[in-house]
Amino acid sequence: MNETARSAAQPLAGIRVVEISSFVAAPLAGMTLSQLGADVIRVDPLGGAADYRRWPLTDDGTSIYWTGLNKGKRSVAADLRGDAGQQLISNLITDSGPGGGILLTNTVGREWLDYDTLAARRPDLIRLEILGRADGSTAVDYTVNAAIGFPLVTGPAEHAGPINQVLPAWDLLCGLYAALAITGAVRHREATGEGSRITLPLEDVALATAGNLGFLTEAMLSPTPRPRLGNAIYGQYGQHFSAADGATFMIVALTSRHFHALTELTGTRAAVDALATALDADFTDEGARYHHRDVLTGLFTPWFRDRTGVEITAALEQTSILWERYRTFHEVVADPRVTANPLFAPLPQPGIGTYLAPSAPASVDGAHASPQAAPRLGEHTEEVLREQLHLSSTDLAQLREAAVIATGD
Amino acid sequence: MNETARSAAQPLAGIRVVEISSFVAAPLAGMTLSQLGADVIRVDPLGGAADYRRWPLTDDGTSIYWTGLNKGKRSVAADLRGDAGQQLISNLITDSGPGGGILLTNTVGREWLDYDTLAARRPDLIRLEILGRADGSTAVDYTVNAAIGFPLVTGPAEHAGPINQVLPAWDLLCGLYAALAITGAVRHREATGEGSRITLPLEDVALATAGNLGFLTEAMLSPTPRPRLGNAIYGQYGQHFSAADGATFMIVALTSRHFHALTELTGTRAAVDALATALDADFTDEGARYHHRDVLTGLFTPWFRDRTGVEITAALEQTSILWERYRTFHEVVADPRVTANPLFAPLPQPGIGTYLAPSAPASVDGAHASPQAAPRLGEHTEEVLREQLHLSSTDLAQLREAAVIATGD
Numbered sequence: 162m163n164e165t166a167r168s169a170a171q172p173l174a175g176i177r178v179v180e181i182s183s184f185v186a187a188p189l190a191g192m193t194l195s196q197l198g199a200d201v202i203r204v205d206p207l208g209g210a211a212d213y214r215r216w217p218l219t220d221d222g223t224s225i226y227w228t229g230l231n232k233g234k235r236s237v238a239a240d241l242r243g244d245a246g247q248q249l250i251s252n253l254i255t256d257s258g259p260g261g262g263i264l265l266t267n268t269v270g271r272e273w274l275d276y277d278t279l280a281a282r283r284p285d286l287i288r289l290e291i292l293g294r295a296d297g298s299t300a301v302d303y304t305v306n307a308a309i310g311f312p313l314v315t316g317p318a319e320h321a322g323p324i325n326q327v328l329p330a331w332d333l334l335c336g337l338y339a340a341l342a343i344t345g346a347v348r349h350r351e352a353t354g355e356g357s358r359i360t361l362p363l364e365d366v367a368l369a370t371a372g373n374l375g376f377l378t379e380a381m382l383s384p385t386p387r388p389r390l391g392n393a394i395y396g397q398y399g400q401h402f403s404a405a406d407g408a409t410f411m412i413v414a415l416t417s418r419h420f421h422a423l424t425e426l427t428g429t430r431a432a433v434d435a436l437a438t439a440l441d442a443d444f445t446d447e448g449a450r451y452h453h454r455d456v457l458t459g460l461f462t463p464w465f466r467d468r469t470g471v472e473i474t475a476a477l478e479q480t481s482i483l484w485e486r487y488r489t490f491h492e493v494v495a496d497p498r499v500t501a502n503p504l505f506a507p508l509p510q511p512g513i514g515t516y517l518a519p520s521a522p523a524s525v526d527g528a529h530a531s532p533q534a535a536p537r538l539g540e541h542t543e544e545v546l547r548e549q550l551h552l553s554s555t556d557l558a559q560l561r562e563a564a565v566i567a568t569g570d
Numbered sequence: 571m572n573e574t575a576r577s578a579a580q581p582l583a584g585i586r587v588v589e590i591s592s593f594v595a596a597p598l599a600g601m602t603l604s605q606l607g608a609d610v611i612r613v614d615p616l617g618g619a620a621d622y623r624r625w626p627l628t629d630d631g632t633s634i635y636w637t638g639l640n641k642g643k644r645s646v647a648a649d650l651r652g653d654a655g656q657q658l659i660s661n662l663i664t665d666s667g668p669g670g671g672i673l674l675t676n677t678v679g680r681e682w683l684d685y686d687t688l689a690a691r692r693p694d695l696i697r698l699e700i701l702g703r704a705d706g707s708t709a710v711d712y713t714v715n716a717a718i719g720f721p722l723v724t725g726p727a728e729h730a731g732p733i734n735q736v737l738p739a740w741d742l743l744c745g746l747y748a749a750l751a752i753t754g755a756v757r758h759r760e761a762t763g764e765g766s767r768i769t770l771p772l773e774d775v776a777l778a779t780a781g782n783l784g785f786l787t788e789a790m791l792s793p794t795p796r797p798r799l800g801n802a803i804y805g806q807y808g809q810h811f812s813a814a815d816g817a818t819f820m821i822v823a824l825t826s827r828h829f830h831a832l833t834e835l836t837g838t839r840a841a842v843d844a845l846a847t848a849l850d851a852d853f854t855d856e857g858a859r860y861h862h863r864d865v866l867t868g869l870f871t872p873w874f875r876d877r878t879g880v881e882i883t884a885a886l887e888q889t890s891i892l893w894e895r896y897r898t899f900h901e902v903v904a905d906p907r908v909t910a911n912p913l914f915a916p917l918p919q920p921g922i923g924t925y926l927a928p929s930a931p932a933s934v935d936g937a938h939a940s941p942q943a944a945p946r947l948g949e950h951t952e953e954v955l956r957e958q959l960h961l962s963s964t965d966l967a968q969l970r971e972a973a974v975i976a977t978g979d
Binding site for chain 2: 168169172173185189192193197211214215216217218219225226229230232289294295299300301303304305306307308309310311312313314315316317320322323324325326327328329330333334335337338339340341342344345346347348349351353355356357358359360361362364365366368369370371372373374375376377378379380381382383384386387390392394395396397399401403409410411413415416447448451483484485486487488489490491492493494498499502503504505513514516517518519520521522523524525526527
C-alpha cells in the first residue's frame with residue numbers, strides 16, 4: 162500500500178466520535194466510521210451495556226457478537242446514572258477538539274445527552290440518534306421486520322405463517338445510513354461550521370427500503386398481493402435445485418444469454434422451444450420466463466436430480482449461468498474465498514484468540530486495512546480522559562475510587 | 571425547515587456523480603447520494619440498461635422497481651458501444667467541474683471506463699466500482715446469499731433445504747457502503763486534492779457482514795453448526811405466536827423486564843417460577859431464556875391461541891414487551907405509519923401517477939426533504955451536455971441524428 166492509498170483509505174482521519182450504543186445498528190455505524198479512519202470512542206455503563214454478553218459466547222463468556230461489532234474502537238466505561246459520570250461524558254463529547262463534537266447514540270430519553278443540552282455547550286455539535294420508531298417508541302429489528310411485510314412472502318408457497326429473515330438486515334442498513342449521515346454532516350460542518358441534528362428511526366429505514374424497492378408502491382397500485390414464491394425470484398427466472406446427493410444450487414438467469422446457457426446445459430433446448438410455441442410464450446422476455454417458471458423448473462429438474470453436487474459444479478463452471486451452491490457457515494469459513502481473501506486477516510482478539518476477521522468490504526487501490534481488535538470494556542478509559550480532558554493521575558484515581566469510571570478488566 | 575436545516579440536509583451539495591449502473595446496489599448508492607444533495611447523473615445505453623423493464627411493471631410497462639431506485643437523478647442516454655458515445659461520457663466524467671470527476675459503476679471490463687484511462691485525464695478522479703466477486707467474476711444478490719450460509723438456517727426447524735431471504739439485503743448493504751465510500755472520498759479529496767480508486771465486491775459485503783455479526787467467527791471457533799431456529803432469536807427469547815383468528819405476532823423479550831412483562835401478560839408467572847426451580851434455570855439470564863425457549867413458548871402459546879388479534883394487540887399495548895403483528899405489504903401501505911409519516915410524500919411520477927414515495931430515512935432537525943421523481947430515460951441528455959460540456963444546439967442535433975445520444979421518450 163503506497164502513501165496515497167493509505168491516506169485515501171482513511172478518509173475520516175482526524176474525526177472523533179463518541180458512541181453510546183448497544184446491539185447492532187449504532188455499533189456497526191461506529192465500527193464503520195472507525196474503519197474509515199475516525200477515532201471512535203464507545204462509552205459504556207460500568208459493567209457494559211445490554212449487548213455486552215450477547216450470544217454467541219466463547220467458553221469463558223466473551224461475546225463473539227460484541228467483539229465482532231466493536232472492532233477498532235476505544236472503550237470508556239463510566240457510571241452513566243450519576244451526575245459525575247454524566248458530566249465527564251458530556252465533556253468528552255463537547256470538549257474533544259475540532260474533529261470531535263460528534264455523538265452517535267441509540268439511547269433515547271436521556272436529558273443530559275439531548276441535542277439542546279449538548280449544543281448549548283458546543284454549537285457545531287453533530288448528533289445522530291437512532292430510534293426504534295419516529296415517535297421515539299421502542300422497536301427492534303425482529304419487530305420491525307414482522308411489521309413490514311417480508312416474513313409473509315418468505316419461504317415455500319405452501320407454507321402458512323411468517324418466516325423471519327435470520328440476517329438483521331434492518332439493523333445493518335440503519336447502521337450504514339447512520340455512518341453515511343455522520344460522514345455527510347462532517348463535510349457540511351467543515352464547509353460551513355454548522356452542526357447537524359439527525360434522527361434515524363429503524364422503522365423508517367425499513368419503510369424507505371420497502372418503498373424504494375417497489376414492494377410498497379406495488380401494494381399501493383395493485384390490489385393483488387405478491388405471492389409467496391419459495392426460492393423463485395420475482396419477475397425473473399431463478400430457482401433452487403437439488404442434486405442427487407442432496408447438494409442444493411441457486412440458479413439465476415437474468416438475461417436471455419443466461420437462459421439460453423441453462424437450456425443448453427440441461428439439454429432442454431428443444432423442449433423449451435416446443436413449450437414456447439405451445440404456450441405462445443417468448444422466453445427472450447424476462448416476464449415470460451418468470452410467468453412460466455414452474456414448468457421451466459420442472460423441465461430443468463431432472464438434470465440436477467441425476468447428478469452429484471460435484472458434477473453439477475463442474476458443469477456450471479463452464480457456463481455463463483449465475484449460480485452458487487448453498488453452503489453452511491462452516492463450509493464458508495473453510496473456503497479459500499475466506500481463507501485466501503485479503504478482506505480477512507488474522508486478528509488476535511483478547512477473550513477469543515486469533516481468528517480470521519474481516520476489515521471493511523471496500524478496498525482502496527486494491528488494499529484492505531488490517532482489522533483491529535475490539536477493546537476490553539473500559540480499556541481506554543484513562544487514556545481517553547487524560548488525552549481529551551487532560552485529567553491527571555490523581556483525578557483518575559479519585560474517579561476510579563468513587564466508581565465514576567472503570568478501567569479495563 | 572429553517573435555512574440551517576435545509577443546508578445540513580443537503581451535505582453533498584456541489585458534488586456531481588456520474589452513475590453507470592443497473593439493478594439495485596449501484597442505483598441505490600446513486601439515489602442515496604442524491605438524497606444527500608449530490609447531482610447524480612445516471613448514464614444509460616440507448617433503450618436503457620438491463621434493469622429498465624424490471625418487474626413489477628405498471629400496465630403501460632413502466633418499471634415500479636426502476637423508478638423507485640432512481641428517484642431524483644438526471645438521466646442521460648447515449649450509445650455506450652461506439653467511440654463517439656464513449657468519448658462523450660468520458661468527457662462528462664472528467665470535465666465536470668471541481669465537484670465532479672466521480673464515477674459510480676457496476677459495469678466491469680470496459681476499458682474506456684477504467685481508472686487508469688480516466689485518471690490520466692483527471693488525476694483527482696474518484697472511481698468506485700461494484701463487482702460481483704473480488705476477482706471480477708459475476709455474482710448477484712441471490713447467488714451471494716446462497717453461498718454465505720443464511721438460507722440453510724432460515725425457516726422452520728423441520729424444513730429441509732434452503733430458504734432465500736426475499737429482501738435483497740446484500741445489494742442494499744453494498745449500495746450504502748458504496749455511497750459511504752464515495753462520501754468519505756469526497757472529504758479526502760477536498761482536504762488533500764487526491765482522488766480514490768475504490769473497489770467494492772458484493773460478495774465481500776456479505777462476507778464482512780457475516781463476519782462482523784459473528785456467524786463466521788462462531789463457525790471458526792466451534793464445530794457445532796448453529797441450528798435452524800424457525801422464528802426464534804438466537805441467544806435471546808423471541809418467538810412468533812398465532813392468535814385464534816390466524817393473526818400472528820412476533821414477541822421479543824430482550825431483557826428481564828420484558829420477560830417478566832410477558833409472564834405477567836400470559837398469567838404464567840407461577841408456572842415459569844416452578845419451571846425455573848425444576849430445571850435449575852435462572853430466567854433472569856438471556857442464555858437460559860434462549861436455552862429453554864421451547865418449553866417457555868409452549869407455556870405462553872395458549873394465551874395467544876385463545877384470543878383474537880385485536881384482543882392481543884390491545885393487551886400488548888399496555889406492556890413493555892417488544893412486539894409487532896405480522897402484516898402484509900397491503901396492510902403496511904394502509905397504515906398511518908405510512909400514510910401519516912413525514913417520511914412519505916405524494917410524488918407525481920411519470921408512467922406511474924402520484925403515489926406515496928419515501929425520502930431518505932434520516933431526518934435533519936426533524937424534517938424530511940420531498941422525494942423527487944425518477945427521470946424518464948434520457949430526459950436530461952441535452953440539458954446535461956449543454957451545461958457540463960457546453961455543447962450547442964447544432965452539436966446536440968448532430969449527435970441525436972447519428973444516434974450517439976437519445977433524449978427523453
